[in-house]
Amino acid sequence: MTTARARIALAAGRAAGWASRATGRGAGTQVSGRVMLGIDPQLLSEVVGTRRVALVSATNGKTTTTRLLAEAVRAGGASVATNHTGANMPAGIAAALAREPGAEIAIVEVDERWLAKVIDPLGAELLVLGNLTRDQLDRMGEVSAIAEQWREVCSTHPDVRVVANASDPHVVWAAEPANPTWIALGAPWRGDAATCPRCAALLTWSADRFDCPRCGFAQPDTPHRLDPDALVLGGERIPLHLSLPGSWNRMNAALALATAVLHFKVPIGRAVAGISGVDVISGRFSTRRLPDGREARVLLAKNPAGWTEVLRWLAGRDAGVVLAVNAHLADGRDPSWLWDVPYELLRGVPVAASGERALDVAVRLDYAGVECFVEPDPLVAAARLPGAVDIIASYTQFTHLTKRSW
């Protein structure tokens, strides 16, 4: 970070970020990054310098996994830079790394479509690959196309280490050429992995693994796995006590811990202590106070796999639920995924259908046998529900809610 050009780019970017925050347009990270990269395209390499870099990517859970991994590595005594706000494209990554020039290790969340483009400029030593499911089909194309991109990355970077989820067929196909460290996180969502990525035959699923009956492609064996009651690393069983809710966060935590311990050599006890107190990830699991004094928890759910996990968790809670759904580009313009999510789990729970697509939600709930009322404004809807309230929001609803003053 010595060139004059880089210094000018960084200063201009910081100014743009400040302007964006001051005018209330956003967190400022994306816009300041865009300004920086516009002035100096090599900036990504320059801001990262000689730091050790790990990249974290997945369809679901990458922001949480990144944060937990950063905390676990910090707990091991290293200083860590990370894009903790979830700005995961080149501009946001550049801005985040520039903010913490002194840190020894960079733990970077990367959008799954950008992994192939940032790995070389960032000089990554490690990839952490979580899961690949359907997300916003109308603009992202097929899951398998991203798996192929990742596979190309893994094939062409023999020196890069990989920690990957052994329970996800797309991830296994992608990571296989890198001879990764596998961890079996379990596969609660199988809806997007019906066929073998190698030969297109139907995969067979048993309780804890997948196999292709035609070509032998299968879940790799590994001594590292997530059990219902503990994380198993090698021979050791480590009980997980998290402040974050839900089984999906246990999977994120298991992946982060396995990476911290097996790759960054953080002592297991310190790594666990480092993550167990984390309870808010970039606004994702935060509680907010409603005008009448009650608390509402706000959760982001972006795709069928994510919604299903959140609903399983909600079904065990005694709280009213607001389902706030939009269908802008960032949400996916086609909300037909509503029919892939088991809303039947909400029978008997007080529910409000909300967001710009409240009617789509209401029709879905009606056929699921869930009673609800329609109120497009999620805060008005929350106020009408009795007791504790959870607001589950699609992406643009979520970002709107976390910015809005309550």
Added chain:
Amino acid sequence: MVSRASAVRVGLVFPELLGTYGDRGNAVVLVERCRRRGIDAELVEVAAGAPIPDSLDVYLLGGGEDDSQVMAAAGMRESSAAIERAQHSGAVILAVCAGFQLLGHRYEARGGEQLDGLGLVDMTTAAGPSRLIGEVVVEPDPSLRIPTLSGFENHGGRTRLGPDEHPLGRVLAGGGNGVGGVDGVLRERIIGTYLHGPVLPRNPALADLLLTWVLGRDLEPVDDRLPDELRSLRVAAATATGWRARVRDFKLNRG
């Protein structure tokens, strides 16, 4: 067709392969609309890899991605005799998107590979130069006496119907078959369409039309205020976007 002793069997064919766009919703809606009228109905899932039985009353074929469509086509061809037997004895077929394409003779991919379909309908589909993505509004064939259809499409196919085939309707907004300004196909007890959404939750009259074909009688109305409101909203939104797009194209053409 006749007064029934047994439950209406709604078959969801290969949901793991042909269920990419919430297509399960079509089955849920048919079953639930029967139950609300006191008619026994059950959802029968035909798992991918299993033979398709000839004993179902409704066969639902949904949308799927490329590899899945290839697998589904193979399974459907293996069971084509059963599907034809069922159709001849009164069963109803609703085929959407990839499933609709497989009703025809074949699908021709961009690279030139050909995927054989069931050949139940005289039509062929070729991969087009672009994907058709967005809200669709279709004015259904007047003989069906059902209101304007709303749906969402996401496909790259261009489907040409043979000279004796009739489309499901005229496209008012969106792409549909991408050829001739029409969407889908309409046959005796067969409907093919590019409309997802899924299509039946948004268009309850279409759902009841299929059930009328199965049961051979009219159905008493159920409370459809919510889906009707949804359908009106989507039709209005799609038509407005259509006009905005046309105005934009006009301006662009003028330079």
